[in-house]
Amino acid sequence: MKHVFIAGATGYLGRHLCAEFHANGWHVTALVRSKSKVTDLPADRIVEAEATWRETLHGTMQGIDLVVSALGITRQADGLSYWDVDYQANLNLLDEAVASGVAHFAYAHVLHADRMSHVPLVAAKSAFVRKLQTAPISHTVIAPTGYFSDMSDFFDMARQGRVWLFGSGQLRINPIHGADLAHATRQAIEAGETWLDVGGPDMFTHEDLAKLAFDSLGKSPRITHLPDWTRRLALRVIPHVTPRHISGPAQFFLSAIGLPMTAKPHGTRHLDAFFESKAQQAD
Template sequence: MKTVLVAGATGYLGRYLCAEYQARGWTVVALVRDAGRAGELAADRMVEAQATRPETLAGAMSGADLVVSALGITRQRDGLSYRDVDYQANLNLLTRAIQDRVPQFAYIHVLNADRMAGVPLVAAKSAFVRALQEAPIRSTVIAPSGYFSDMTDFLSMARGGRVWLFGRGEARLNPIHGADLAKATADAVDGGVAWLDAGGPDVFTQNELARLCFDTVGKPARITRLPDMLRRAAIRILPRVAPARIAGPAQFFLTAMGLEMVGQRFGTHHLADHFRRLHADG
């Protein structure tokens, strides 16, 4: 029986990765900061460690056949930066994996990272990907187009009665459910795929996504399209006027809004169904 260590196991995707590998018959080791606060995980055991402190990783990967890292931060806290976590903590995991002779390492990146080099969150991830690709270990990089969980902001705007977009709202995206991404990740790793741009089964323009949200909440579609120059200006200004914990996620969101975020289509979960469940649950 093979063993996988999942880093970032308590995050949105990490939980699905644990469940996917356990369903495939792997022994799943979940790397967590605090087992008492991790909640229920589909894991055979939990290992408490802080990837930002490499000395705590000793022994965590013993006997592992694979490390899958979905480790990263979207909001800065505990005084840690994107460089501390998305780059250095993952580098600590990679270094330990090589020391412990783990044969494979998979990492969850972001689609279109090469077009978001000025975004600190993405720059830190890209720096780690370069280190991973140069390391003496078989690697797989998964670059998702966006998660279903990221789309709830649009649904919240529709509930409020108006969705705000930039430009013509014709940029396309195909976000993917965590369960579908976990399956695509495991399949790519099994197949020895070096890089995979992954998205969900349904492709939307931003206008179509907004209308889907209004249909879900049962309100007339009120979409305001702001000049795209405002989006570009906000990306430049935010780091000067807002703390990093606010500017960082906003820069990423605003930059992605100006790009085609469409990956290879995977999965069976549909965003419309996801929105209906969220709305029904209030």
């Protein structure tokens, strides 16, 4: 039996990674910050450690064949920055993997990171990827277009009565469900791929996403288009007028939404079902 060590195991993608590897015969070790907060995690072993503290990882990867990291933060909280977590904590994991003789390291990155180097979140992730690519260990980098959970922004706006779009709303994206992304990740690793740009099975324009969100709620679409210069202006202003736990996610969102986020389709789960489930929960 092969052994996989999953970092970021309690996050959206991490839980799906645990389930995917466990269901396919791997022995799963899940890294968590606090065992007391872990419930229903499909793992054979739980390791409690703080990846930002290198010394807490010592000895945790003995006998491990593969490390998969979905470790990162969206909002900079607890005094931690993107460079503390998305870069340094992952580098600590990589160093421990190399020292422990782990054969392979996989990392969940961002599609089109090279076009978002000005975004602090992406800059930290990209810096780690450069370290990974030069480390003495085989690797796989997974770059998804966007998660279904990210599309909740469109759903939430529709529920409030109006969706605001930048520009024409014709930029395209094929977001992917976490379970489908976990499946594609395992397959890419087992196939020995070093990089995978990955999206979901269905392609949408931003206008399509807005209409789909309204349809799931049984509402008539109310969509307002803002000129794209307002998005670009917001990108310049937000870092100077908001705290970093707000400006960081906003910079990433405003940058990603200005790019076509499409990649080779994978998976079987569809966004309309995801929105319909959210609508039922909202009733």
